[in-house]
Amino acid sequence: MKKQLQVWQLISESLRENIPVMLLYVLESFGSSPGRAGFFMAVNAKGEMQGSIGGGIMEHKFVEMAKNKLKDDNKESAIYRQVHDKKSLNYQSGMICSGEQSNFVYRVKVEDTKAIEGIISCIGNNSPGKFTLSNRGISFEEDNTEEPIEYVWLGEEEGDWVYEEQIGYKNSVHIIGSGHCALALSKMMADINFYIHLYDDRENLKTFLDNTYAHQKTIVNDYSELKALIAPNENNYLVVMTVGYRTDDIVVRSLMDTDFKFLGLLGSKKKIEKMLSDYRKEGIDEALLKKIHAPVGLQINSQTPEEIAISIAAQIVKVKNEV
DSSP states (O other), X not given: OHHHHHHHHHHHHHHHTTOOEEEXXXXXXXXXXXXXXXXXXXXXXXXXXXXXXXXXXXXXXXHHHHHHHHHTTOOOOEEEEEEOOTTOSSOBOSOOSOOEEEEEEEEOOGGGHHHHHHHHHHHHTTOOXXXXXXXXXXXXXXXXXXXXXXXXXXXXXTTEEEEEEEESOXXXXXXXXXXXXXXXXXXXXXXXXXXXXXXXXXXXXHHHHTOOSOSEEEXXXXXXXXXXXXXXXXXXXXXXXXXXXXXXXXXXXXXXXXXXEEEEEOSOHHHHHHHHHHHHHTTOOHHHXXXXXXXXXXXXXXXXXXXXXXXXXXXXXXXXXXX
């Protein structure tokens, strides 16, 4: 989300300083296209850039196009279809990765300022909103509904179309326990646009205080409080990594029967086996136990907190992107 914010901030600053600026936005994509719907970037007349529409020769070509349009004071906006296949008869992007994407090149107007400031505020405050892009420009409204990315032709003869996207953080990771692994995981998840909520029962723990990546921090008196603090949500990902077996057990017992997208437990195989064995002896439903990713993380023989964080983040992304 920080990278998205940087794009809109560059656009806002450019408008404020009367520097012409272009918005390049991927409206739709198919196949193995490197630029996915929702990828976007900004290029201004000083050559400053933020964001990406997929990289490679295709992005380079569009950046140069944007710069030339700005030099010529060209206010034309247009959609460009790009096919990533050199065998294609039309719309070749110069890339061979297959798939295709439609890029909108738009010279941002002063009239778009209010909408852009609304977008910046929405992202900065983690509040929900709906961003709309069309051949008429940029608009924004506060909106609690989760809208899918949508690209619709309203009338072929008129050339009207609209693209809508829910902005703000779509996924949240709740990290329970704030040691060195939690600090490394927070940094990793911040880089991939997760809203990060950190919990611990140790108020003066250095790694808790030093964690500047978490958007929200909560000190609990007892980890059983988490049942009331973390609402069921299909976009919530939970990772349990407290100081030891006793507190891990309290957390898992509090949350295992709640619906989340992901519940992972950090620990050695020996600890995990004992915990699950105890639960089975108590008659806890096997279906609940199978929902727990334990030990959490892809098995890559990770050793350091940073390597552990990579393995956990990779597993979360895998689950998030499963169809």
